[in-house]
Amino acid sequence: MTQTLHPTPPAAGLGARNRARSPRRARRAAVVLLLVLLLLGTLAWAALAPIERSSRDELFEIPHGTWARRMAGDKVEILPSTIRLTLGINDVLLLRNADEVPQAFGPALIMPGQSFRLPFATASTYSFACSAHASGQLAVIVEPGPERGWDTLRWRLRDLADAMRRHLLAAP
Amino acid sequence: MHSSLTLRKRAAPLLLSLLMACLAAASPASAGAAPALKAGVFEPPRAAPEFSLRGSDGAELTLARYRGKVVLMSFGYTHCAAVCPVTLATLAEARKSLGNAADAVQVIFVTVDPERDDAARMKAYMAAFDASFVGATGSTDALSAMRRSYGVTARKQGTSDGYVMDHSSSIYLIDRTGKLRAQMPYGHSAGDFVHDVKLLLAQ
Numbered sequence: 543m544t545q546t547l548h549p550t551p552p553a554a555g556l557g558a559r560n561r562a563r564s565p566r567r568a569r570r571a572a573v574v575l576l577l578v579l580l581l582l583g584t585l586a587w588a589a590l591a592p593i594e595r596s597s598r599d600e601l602f603e604i605p606h607g608t609w610a611r612r613m614a615g616d617k618v619e620i621l622p623s624t625i626r627l628t629l630g631i632n633d634v635l636l637l638r639n640a641d642e643v644p645q646a647f648g649p650a651l652i653m654p655g656q657s658f659r660l661p662f663a664t665a666s667t668y669s670f671a672c673s674a675h676a677s678g679q680l681a682v683i684v685e686p687g688p689e690r691g692w693d694t695l696r697w698r699l700r701d702l703a704d705a706m707r708r709h710l711l712a713a714p
Numbered sequence: 715m716h717s718s719l720t721l722r723k724r725a726a727p728l729l730l731s732l733l734m735a736c737l738a739a740a741s742p743a744s745a746g747a748a749p750a751l752k753a754g755v756f757e758p759p760r761a762a763p764e765f766s767l768r769g770s771d772g773a774e775l776t777l778a779r780y781r782g783k784v785v786l787m788s789f790g791y792t793h794c795a796a797v798c799p800v801t802l803a804t805l806a807e808a809r810k811s812l813g814n815a816a817d818a819v820q821v822i823f824v825t826v827d828p829e830r831d832d833a834a835r836m837k838a839y840m841a842a843f844d845a846s847f848v849g850a851t852g853s854t855d856a857l858s859a860m861r862r863s864y865g866v867t868a869r870k871q872g873t874s875d876g877y878v879m880d881h882s883s884s885i886y887l888i889d890r891t892g893k894l895r896a897q898m899p900y901g902h903s904a905g906d907f908v909h910d911v912k913l914l915l916a917q
Contacts, residue, residue, distance in 0.1 A: 658755070
């Protein structure tokens, strides 16, 4: 018996594979579309929703053991030389000394276990003598609250970047 | 094809992470209450460091002398051209605004320049703002020790007769019981001092 081969034409085979893949592609496209929409929605929310926080405090803490580390020659930087605050959102500078010795922290001498809570009511740049820095100066830049829209989105993104930077600096 | 698939696989977690980060950036709770005092507040408050200096009134000047009053204490010098006169004028205005309650308030101005600020000079300088203000001077060592205990910095700039003193400019708020309650940075209005003094007097 002679067997006749009827090979599938190449074009027809590709079409069948494409048909088999198309539902998967569609699903992927839908997922990507959904994610993009979610992202856009989030960005729109971040730009338009008012910024609200559980606390207006911007906390900086001297960790326990800082003095001992400094005495051992370790250059410990706890307080950035410039701090940015925003009126109505995070306009209270909260400095806490969790170390065992008094610390000149920003504008105040803070005892062990004590905190210093300094509110700001006017947008301006404040300069304080601060022995915690090599320059001897601490600048606190207090900005007005952001307008809704681009300003608010930019504020949130900068806040996020600051938080990530602080997290990375705090990581051992 | 493979690379675009990989890209999509990577894009999804990336987009999700960004979404989560944006959500985390703004916590959805309500705004916190503003602090009661306009000044920076110490928590818990400690006893204000005691000192013994020479008062512009000729008597020994200690903090204990003013127990029962709210003490507003600033550091400066009589040759100061800008910060100190503004601070003292603001405190004088605040005291005037307090009316009868002003009797329960004492302003102390501690010199960072004992070379030039003797008791007589300080007395005349204080009188230009408010006759009730008391100036404090003393030996270089006593004044340095006092500055250290309050975290005050002072540095001489220049060597000739016309030198200036670079010094910290906050005003310290000490309550009736002698506790160092707060520290007001330079630049606040008389109204802010009135607000805080009233709160401290009411406690």
